[in-house]
Amino acid sequence: MTQHELIWAPWRLDYILAAKESDPAGDNAPVLTGGDRGCFLCRCGPAGDDRRRLVVARSPRVMVVMNKFPYNNGHLLVAPLRHCAALGELDADDHAELSRTIAESVARLETLLRPEGFNVGLNLGRAAGAGVPGHLHWHIVPRWTGDTNFMPTTAGVRVIPQSLEALWELLTQPPASSRP
Numbered sequence: 001m002t003q004h005e006l007i008w009a010p011w012r013l014d015y016i017l018a019a020k021e022s023d024p025a026g027d028n029a030p031v032l033t034g035g036d037r038g039c040f041l042c043r044c045g046p047a048g049d050d051r052r053r054l055v056v057a058r059s060p061r062v063m064v065v066m067n068k069f070p071y072n073n074g075h076l077l078v079a080p081l082r083h084c085a086a087l088g089e090l091d092a093d094d095h096a097e098l099s100r101t102i103a104e105s106v107a108r109l110e111t112l113l114r115p116e117g118f119n120v121g122l123n124l125g126r127a128a129g130a131g132v133p134g135h136l137h138w139h140i141v142p143r144w145t146g147d148t149n150f151m152p153t154t155a156g157v158r159v160i161p162q163s164l165e166a167l168w169e170l171l172t173q174p175p176a177s178s179r180p
Contacts, residue, residue: 075140076140078098080094082094086124086136090136117144
């Protein structure tokens with residue numbers, strides 16, 4: 001009998017089971033003004049239980065949400081606080097705030113997680129891979145040399161080294177430069 005090395009990640013069981021359940025807030029969740037109740041980003045938009053919704057930052061026009069199904073540790077989504085599907089629906093102030101927030105999020109991840117690179121991108125439309133085609137959102141995925149390994153190819157498994165709760169705690173702490 002061949003001996004196999006085991007990778008234990010007991011916190012993943014809750015994550016796996018939760019992926020099959022519906023949003024616990026369901027139809028009672030508040031949504032953005034003019035938002036779509038079926039859109040998880042619209043349900044994240046109103047100020048409220050940011051920890052449960054995995055919101056790590058927000059401004060008057062933009063929010064930053066941790067990806068509940070991350071490609072890599074630190075995977076963030078940056079989205080407008082308005083349900084819109086096309087770049088042309090954003091005004092100049094929206095574009096400026098989104099760009100500034102993406103840059104700030106990358107800088108924060110560089111400081112906290114020390115990745116060696118990033119994938120930053122936007123999927124426009126379902127054919128382009130947009131999982132939520134009705135609400136624009138940019139992905140920020142930290143990358144490390146060697147983070148693509150055999151696990152996704154042979155076992156269909158991703159190993160994320162940090163729980164979503166621990167990452168939320170880290171990302172919502174004030175930057176070191178602003179601490180007393």
